[in-house]
Amino acid sequence: MSIESEKLTIISAIFADEFEAKYSTILVGGGSEPLYLPKTNDNLPAKIIYRADYLSSALHEIAHWCIAGKKRLNMQDYGYWYAPDGRSAEQQELFEQSEVKPQALEWMFSVACGQVFRLSTDNLSCSVESPSSGSFSVAVADQAQQWCANGQLPSRGLQFLNVLCKNFGSNGKCHSHYQSVSTA
Template sequence: MHLLQPQPEVTTSSLVSTHSTHQSALSSNTVQLSPWQSLQTEHEQVDWLILHFNHWFSHQNVTLIRGDFEPEYFPAQNQAPAKIQFAHGFFNSALHEISHWTIAGAKRRLLPDLGYWYAPDGRTLEQQQLFEQVEVKPQAIEWLFSTAFGRKFRVSLDNLTGDGGDGMRFKDHVFAQVHSFFSGETKLPRDAAYFIECICLCTRHGKTLQADEFSRALLD
């Protein structure tokens, strides 16, 4: 998802390092699947993520699905749930698309691709700067998700044939955004906080994320 248009966001939640006020992720009807730690391949991990996400967010009338090509969001219609389609079955793509969905408010979730417009790979410097402006928060949230899963996170400038911009500065901004969530200067979107709580209950025995797990050196 190449995002080049800032949009209103939902930013109401507790801090990352505390439990959210949502119903516990491990309710009596939670899905019974193989423990995360036992999964050996990315395909197995993606299957786990899809099944758990679709359970945890069933009350939101949304499903996470594999896509063969580029990621895309399809709003709910004709009694069918909304679909978050991620690219090529990649786990990291799924986390990235989920991060965008958690930021979007109710109105944007009614729009194809959450109301974003696109500029393809090969963007000019000005276009790339706008891309970076609107990608800082989603990629910071994706970093939180990845860490909750114990996976490596890598920032993406996503402009291989155009002007790549200042990668070091972008990493600085993503790092600063993560710590802004921890400090409370910026509130984490409600659904992002809930998703992190759900993940941590399954992958970290409920241990919440801590600010010292996120160092600038991890982005290099």
């Protein structure tokens, strides 16, 4: 078993221990695409489905779930629009604006479990470079630093981060981790 697979097993167990019973939500790997499915009735839990068995996908999808409010938790994919790969510059800018907080939280989760974080603009086939991509990385770093300084992370995000730090013996809330973000 690879180190990433071992971490994914630990993170899945942490998520189940912390959230499954209280929020009736399960974390499921192996998806061809990430997807959030809300509870459909009292007997079936909500599902956070992450791509294949990628640790970074799991952390990203958990970050989205931690940020979502009650209304969004009742909508497929939290009610967010999604324009597929090949977005225009304007669509890319809107995408990046909606991704600042989830990617900042994913970065903090990644640091907490010793996983390399890479900023995702999620637009590989587009030849149009987003005019905001430089400011996107700055905004993600600024958000992570702000959460480190004021401790006002979304409550589920803070809970998950604290348990990750405890389990992996790290300090995911240290400012020095969030100075610049890798986009490679």
